[in-house]
Amino acid sequence: xxxxxxxxxxxxxxxxxxxxxxxxxxxxxxxxxxxxxxxxxxxxxxxxxxxxxxxxxxxxxxxxxxxxxxxxxxxxxxxxxxxxxxxxxxxxxxxxxxxxxxxxxxxxxxxxxx
Amino acid sequence: xxxxxxxxxxxxxxxxxxxxxxxxxxxxxxxxxxxxxxxxxxxxxxxxxxxxxxxxxxxxxxxxxxxxxxxxxxxxxxxxxxxxxxxxxxxxxxxxxxxxxxxxxxxxx
Numbered sequence: 001x002x003x004x005x006x007x008x009x010x011x012x013x014x015x016x017x018x019x020x021x022x023x024x025x026x027x028x029x030x031x032x033x034x035x036x037x038x039x040x041x042x043x044x045x046x047x048x049x050x051x052x053x054x055x056x057x058x059x060x061x062x063x064x065x066x067x068x069x070x071x072x073x074x075x076x077x078x079x080x081x082x083x084x085x086x087x088x089x090x091x092x093x094x095x096x097x098x099x100x101x102x103x104x105x106x107x108x109x110x111x112x113x114x
Numbered sequence: 115x116x117x118x119x120x121x122x123x124x125x126x127x128x129x130x131x132x133x134x135x136x137x138x139x140x141x142x143x144x145x146x147x148x149x150x151x152x153x154x155x156x157x158x159x160x161x162x163x164x165x166x167x168x169x170x171x172x173x174x175x176x177x178x179x180x181x182x183x184x185x186x187x188x189x190x191x192x193x194x195x196x197x198x199x200x201x202x203x204x205x206x207x208x209x210x211x212x213x214x215x216x217x218x219x220x221x222x223x
Contacts, residue, residue, distance in 0.1 A: 031209060042202060042213035043157070055209055090156060092211070101164070103147060103204075103211055105157040 003027075006091050006106035014114055015081060021109045023074040023091030031096040032074040033103075034066060037088045049074060050096060081113045116141050116207050120214035127193055128222050135188040135217045137203035146186050147204040147211070148177050157202065160188075195223045 004025045013019050023032065031050050035043035048056035049068040057066075063085075065077040074091055088110050094103040117140040127133055137146070145164050149157040161170045163179035163186060170177050174197065176189045186203055198221045204213045 033211065040218075042216050045210060045212065048209050050209055088156075092157075094211075096209075101145070101162045102159050103162075103206070104159065105149075107156045 004091055004093055004104050004106035006089075006109050008109060009107065010110050010112075012112045012114060013078065013081065015083070017081075018077070018079045020078065021076040021089055021091075021111075023076075023093075023106055024072055025093045025104070026072055027093065027095070027104070028071075029093035029095050029104075030071060031094045032068065033092040034074070034076050035090040035092065036085075037090060037108075043090055047076075078111075081111075083113050086111055086113045116143070116205060116210060116212050118203060118205050118212050118214040120203055120217050122217060123215055124218045124220075126220045126222065129194055130192050132192065133190050135190075135201055135203075135219075137186040137188070137214055139184045139186075139205045141207060142181070142184075143205040143207045145206045146179055147206070148186070148188055149202045149204065151200045151202065151216070153200075160201075190219075193221045195221050197221055 007022045033048050034046040037043045045058050046060045047066045052068045063080050067075040088108045090108045091106040092103050119138045121136050148160040151157050161177040166181040168179045174191045179186045200216045200218045202213050202216045204211050
């Protein structure tokens with residue numbers, strides 16, 4: 001199983017809504033990532049969790065709040081977003097231990113803020 | 115600060131031709147990734163390169179790594195239309211995986 005599963009696949013939310021994105025992997029990977037990707041741009045790193053602890057926050061606005069409840073699950077809580085936050089949100093994971101090679105990406109959540 | 119530069123950013127080529135995409139990075143890294151992305155889709159892992167001189171091949175794509183020059187290349191042999199996509203290199207350092215701007219490859223049938 002080399003799968004990273006993201007839900008939902010599509011999300012439309014208003015600027016006053018609260019929603020969450022979910023990411024799950026069962027490969028025993030101990031590093032998990034959130035990226036934001038705008039059209040025709042590269043993925044932009046937002047957060048990194050290493051062994052369930054937040055290790056990197058790339059100065060992301062507080063309206064994005066990550067959470068790692070366990071080693072298989074990563075959430076991104078969204079609140080009071082702006083239309084410019086509309087993008088493809090990608091989750092990734094890698095082993096970070098012996099045998100660490102690939103970083104696998106989920107299929108993404110396409111977020112539209114209205 | 116880790117920076118990753120790719121060139122060219124856009125490439126239009128005829129089927130059957132060969133070409134190379136270049137990826138330079140600014141600081142030492144412990145691994146380099148190549149990904150493919152089709153429009154509206156996620157990232158598909160192509161190669162992971164771990165050590166100096168590493169070369170990996172899959173079909174018409176071959177990737178290599180020169181850690182001393184901080185340079186990786188993705189070579190396309192006898193391009194076919196199905197290879198049209200955006201190709202990203204990415205570099206890992208201290209848990210950060212940072213992407214280049216991508217190369218949009220358009221192969222004309």
